[in-house]
Amino acid sequence: MPKAEIILDHHGTKLPHVTTILRSAGLIDTAWFTDEAREKGSALHAATAFLDEGDLDWSTVDDRIVSRLHQYQRFKEEVQPQILSIEERVKNVTLRYVGRLDRRVIIAGRVGVLEIKGPGRVAWHAVQLSMYAACFEGPALARWSVHIEDEKYQLIEHRNRRDWGAAKAALTLAAWKEQYA
């Protein structure tokens, strides 16, 4: 898994990450995240990426994420997403932010952005996806999140047009905080 890089614009200024913006705007509250949940999330993300690249050493997968990894495999078998990119670094030059998109996919003939999430569904997922989608030119991309649990998975399509409005507000607020707060 590549390490996080600092992306600079052509003036050499560090551009903020999507999750940093959402956290700064108060949409993501990490106060109640547990260490184990964080670790599970990171390990699952790495495992799904290696799996999609056909390069996963199954013997190194922690027992605590094996069942979720099987659910991700089930999602791939049943939904048959065509994976266009894995852990892609994305950048919005105009609005000046960067991010790491879990997958760019084609599902049922539509191109879109996909985030792999744990069981919890929270409002900021849709806003995060709209920010990733806005990093690509051309027609608007579909936005999906796949929520992986031990026993099942759930694929959600986010269609609320106001998500992008919330994203722009978050960008404005984060920029204001950076400068004045």
Add this chain to the structure above:
Amino acid sequence: MAEPNVSVEVEEVNEEVQPVTLMRRERVFSLAPQTIAEAIDFAKLVASSELCPKEYRGKPEAVLVAVQMGSELGIPPMQALQNIAVINGKPCMYGDLVLGLVKASGLLEYIDERDPEEALKKAEGWCEVKRKGEPKPVARTFSMEAADRAGLIKRSKGNYGDGPWITYPGRMLLFRARSWALRDVFPDVLKGLQVREEVEDYPAGPEPVAMPKRESDTKKLTTFVDEAAARKPEPKKKPEEAEQKEWRGVIVDIQKREGKTRGRTWTLWTVHCEDKMQFGTFSKDTYEAAASAMGAATPVRIVWEKTPKGSKKIVIMEPVGVEEEGREAGAEG
């Protein structure tokens, strides 16, 4: 003009109204924060400082909690950071400092303890404390048998050196007895603070979730070991004093140094491992395997020997687990 017939009683107030503060300013110059905003700024500043204790570095929220805990106990911020540790999620302090706090409270009439040697001889720590104003003293004991039953001695036997229940059992018996006695008699002084020596004995939380690895990385390491074994059928015979030792763990850094000796250029790679162990190698193959293991955070087994200059030279390096697989395969074949 007639005075209005109103009587007003004025109550003399001698106490000055104090603003709500985290800690009173007692010296002319003090870094003690006075408000919550100052405390947050202070915590951020301290957490980013190199002088900050390692366990608090980069954790302003933990700094803030320790400073607050210290202020409740009357300890200045920097002293709190040096002396309060958060272990297994619990704030705690060394046994000697806990006793210091109790003494400073002025509530301790006396404390009587069995010294470590005697505690070891009798296989039991004993501590009696008397609080001023209480009719009777309170005594607490802690035996080696209790330590054994709680699995403390077994847990203290480590792979990389033994813990305090093996190296200083008498002192540990004393601390346990003292900890129980002081916590039972002075709960108001200690405010839930625990004794570090005791908290460190608690079983740790669940193991961290292991990060998965790429199949290609695992193969690369295994292949290297196979090739290296094929290339070197027999290790060179060493002088008798060159005893080989084994170390296992994770590599954290590799440094490169180049030079020229008697017209020949050389490259020395120094492999830095956890536990501050470091080994040297002039072999590029060994360096590449080490770099690969470090990148994948794979634990390795290093067989090393001392050079005449006293440094540790790598003889064999392989990922942990490979040699066991080899043995099993050999046994089957």
